Amino acid sequence: MTDTTRPPVPPFTRETAIEKVRLAEDAWNTRDPQKVSLGYTADSRWRNRSEYATGRDEIVALLTRKWNTELDYRLIKELWAYDGNRIAVRFAYEHRDDAGNWYRSYGNENWEYDEHGLMHTRHASINTLPIAESERKYFWPLGRRPDDHPGLSDFGF
Secondary structure, three states, X not given: OOXXXXXXXXXXXXXXXXXXXXXXXXXXXXXXXXXXXXXXXXEEEEEEOOEEEEOHHHHHHHHHHHHHHOEEEEEEEEEEEEEOOEEEEEEEEEEEOOOOOEXXXXXEEEEEEOOOOOEEEEEEEEEEEEEOHHHOOOOOOOOOOOOOOOOHHHHOO
16 A cells, blocks of 8 residues: 555644544544545554554554444544644544443544655544433434534533
């Protein structure tokens, strides 16, 4: 698999950083590990909770395991900060397990991009809390979050 350019590319402005965050959110909301992996360099390095992955094959394996257990996954990301080729985001996602128990996970990610707009480093810190089904906030149809759906700040997350 060869790397291609994935605009927007660094150095990021506020507008292009916000765009990059939304593109990442949209990709993750597909829950398609192969598609998501294409936003990363072939040798990308991840820290995801206590798990480490290097390269697209390991990223695909990690995401496959994730979405096989995190059902009805819906994610919202929000820009926190940016500088040059780095972006920091905060996020929250909701999912259920196969027993019907609901969870909301909150976290922060630090991203570093190459000159082609591919992420080569991702550090994620994530906390997961059980929630009652009545506490859910994300109800859009599976897939891309609608443009008019509230974001993290709107929910006070």
